[in-house]
Amino acid sequence: MHAEMLVLQFPREVVDQPIIYRLVKDFDLEFNLLRAAINPRQEGLMVMELRGHPKDFRQGLKYLRGAGVKVRRVAREVSRNEERCYQCGTCTAVCPTGALHIERPDMAVVFEAARCSACELCCPACPAHAMEVRLNRAAV
Ligand code: SF4
Ligand code: SF4
Incomplete structure (x- = not known):
């Protein structure tokens, strides 16, 4: 099992698409949502812990990026x-x-x-x- 804290930024064009649903359904990943918000430019922001099998995790990140989502790994203190x-x-x-x-x-x-x-x-x-x-x- 691999787990990471991620910050996801959704551009306005994809903010209403079921991207997280597909992440769970198609890649068998689990998430713990810490924050979800839409800014005045109608872009979405999510902070979540994402976990799953390392291979699924990598493919899930690839899917997110392919869908136009900016993914930032939280790797600092x-x-x-x-x-x-x-x-x-x-x-x-x-x-x-x-x-x-x-x-x-x-x-x-x-x-x-x-x-x-x-x-x-x-x-x-x-x-x-x-x-x-x-x-x-x-x-x-
Ligand atoms: S000054 Fe202290 S309380 Fe105010 S925003 Fe900064 S960290 Fe928070
Ligand atoms: S970096 Fe830590 S303290 Fe600052 S907003 Fe995020 S969770 Fe809160």
């Missing part, structure tokens, strides 16, 4: 620079896994590294540039 973070909370709105969240009652913005999928969505969202991408942990 994201950390928070605590000196830069000023606890504004902006990042919690984009974090698909809940790794960045607000804890009550003191409303502290917590970064829980174990829940981070390294999707990097928080990096451009942080006004203080506190979320940093570190060394690769897997081959891309």
